[in-house]
Amino acid sequence: MQRMSQSKTPLFDAVKKYVDSKVVPFHVPGHKQGAGLSEFREYIGERAMQMDANGMEELDFANNPTSVIFESEKLLAQAFGAQSAYFLVNGTTAGVQAMIMSACEPGDKIIIPRNAHKSTIGGIILSGVIPVYLQPEVNDKLGIAMGISEDSLKKAIKENPHAKAVFLINPTYYGVVSDLKSLVRIAHRHEMSVLVDEAHGAHMCFHDDFPLTAMEVGADMSAASIHKTAGSMTQSSVLLLRGSMISPEKVKQVLNLTYTTSASYLLMCSLDVARKQLAISGSELLENALNLARMARDEINKIEGLYAFGKELIGTPGVYDFDETKLGINVAGLGFTGYEMETKLRNEYNIQIELSDMCNILAIISIGDSEKSITALINALKDIASKTEIREHKNYHITLQNPRMIVSPRDAFYSPKKKVPLDKSVGEISGEMVMAYPPGIPVICMGERITEEIVDYIKLLKEQKCQMQGTADPFIDYIMVLGSD
Ligand SMILES: Cc1ncc(COP(=O)(O)O)c(C=O)c1O
8 A cells, every 4th residue: 555644634634625615515514614603602702613524525425425524534553553444423332332243143243352441331231242351351459350361261262262363352441452373373363353442542543652552463453533532523543453353345335334324524624633642752742651651550550549550460360551542540448449549640630530439540651742631630649648548458350250141142132121129139030231331341231140249249339429321310320131020
């Protein structure tokens, strides 16, 4: 493939030209460049409303790109080391689902870590595949799941030699990376394609100090949230494809099924410009982010009661490499839960972190951070620690066993269901997913047997005022289970 100049932004240029041409719009969106929604236009700015166009010849069509979107996608593919790239405007969720539907047929088995994001369960239901779950390694001190070991993948392959694909996460929300290269080699040796959820790794191939990406180690597909860590607007992600195990025709067929016919030009232009920035100055920008993350870790680790974990975890079970821009901080030493610390930071210091769990908080450091933002976080944590009498270390280390899958997620999704009080649900088969969001990893998935341990854990999460999702009842006093009244 001929190398193209990464300083180009074909789609962004076309949209700017369209805005400058002052076309009289008789097309949707019906706000007509903002004239029909003046309060919103005044707040967001006229330019943004003018850019909110729809598919037309000079702006290309996201469902069947042949000109400027096609060129921009080609540039993105080259920048990320892929053969093909597809803009996504419904987040990596759409990419995860498209990967599973492209690689597998209904009834195929797919090997998947049990700590995968809920979008994976969506992909499993839509495609009708049968999941074979891998238990990730767990760090008991931190109380979080780590990566996948080679041995656990080998065992799953031995027990399921006809599985069609292996699904991996690179990195996890907390920055943990498995030995992706070896896992890909093992899967390919057994003719299984490798699909990688890189929702949290879109920035990684633009600086040498980051772990290797799916495309760099020869995986077949990956989906990356450019919006999460690489600069574009929320919802804009990319689907990447390489090799010959999955055909571009199949991927296009799948995208044609699920893709909106009204893809946002604002989102797609932000992808175009973010890709240019990453390709041209990503290394420099990420060097700055890494230095800030390193400085934050050093300072936070001087505070008694806090532990900002990082590369020292490499070599412990399930940790082959680590993305340092994920600033996970264990707060159990101060006697707080992560949820309590998140609330404190927000209410008393006006700082919003990305997520919290029973023992940790997670701050994302990115190309948008500065010494000022990092110092604000460090100072807030110092202040909290200085005002806290070191309390007894709370032990919240809950390692749930993989729940037993009784029926496939798809069969459970389409089965009759009834509502039962959570307290009375032990022994039933769940008809819905329950998860803390973020991170969006199901505590229980539809089709799995509800145990007492799971009910107790959901109650604990509720008590901690953790944001829960996935159920019909927003308060999870009730849960849908299989069966009829
Ligand atoms: C591991 C993982 N995969 C996929 C997703 C979905 O990404 P998006 O929000 O871009 O749809 C997320 C979102 O948080 C995630 O954490």
